[in-house]
Amino acid sequence: MKNLYQTAMQDAAGEANFPQLLLREALLPELLGEDQGAITYWAGKSLARRFPVGNPQDASVFFAQAGFGTLTMVKQTAQSTRWQLSGDIVRLRKTLSGDEAFTLEAGFLAEMMAQQLGVAAEAELVDTPRKLQNQAVTFEVYTDPTDVIPDYDAPQPLTINHPESMTDDDATTD
Numbered sequence: 709m710k711n712l713y714q715t716a717m718q719d720a721a722g723e724a725n726f727p728q729l730l731l732r733e734a735l736l737p738e739l740l741g742e743d744q745g746a747i748t749y750w751a752g753k754s755l756a757r758r759f760p761v762g763n764p765q766d767a768s769v770f771f772a773q774a775g776f777g778t779l780t781m782v783k784q785t786a787q788s789t790r791w792q793l794s795g796d797i798v799r800l801r802k803t804l805s806g807d808e809a810f811t812l813e814a815g816f817l818a819e820m821m822a823q824q825l826g827v828a829a830e831a832e833l834v835d836t837p838r839k840l841q842n843q844a845v846t847f848e849v850y851t852d853p854t855d856v857i858p859d860y861d862a863p864q865p866l867t868i869n870h871p872e873s874m875t876d877d878d879a880t881t882d
Contacts, residue, residue, distance in 0.1 A: 721796035728775050733804045745811045752815025761820050762865025769868050776813055794844035807833050810845045821849045823863055828855040
């Protein structure tokens with residue numbers, strides 16, 4: 709791993725993202741060791757259960773608010789959905805650790821899609837287009853319409869606060 713502190717402080721967006729980088733790129737690997745990928749994938753699924761997101765637009769807002777980056781749905785079919793995650797934090801994390809560091813986000817997307825569709829879902833990192841490789845990661849969430857979750861009861865989605873819909877009254881309310 710490159711020097712986290714030096715990399716962050718030499719980047720215009722690094723100082724603002726340093727706390728997250730410190731936890732995600734230094735502490736978690738130390739604590740979780742070789743099981744980091746599996747544990748953070750599970751943790752992402754667990755977070756999605758605690759913070760259910762009801763639709764792709766809300767998912768994009770939630771990812772930005774959580775500091776994960778800018779989430780964009782690229783393509784959706786009956787059996788898969790392709791998502792791209794970009795932004796300063798993604799670029800910095802890729803510089804430090806590469807694509808394998810994004811299993812938390814993959815787990816979140818898999819569980820989110822399972823909740824929305826009521827079917828089994830799994831996510832994996834896939835190749836990002838060459839022109840975006842240094843600044844984005846791409847996930848493919850596979851769903852199986854025939855693998856319905858037994859006794860499925862869809863969770864009540866979060867009410868997402870969309871920044872553009874806030875009024876002056878919302879901003880001053882405690």
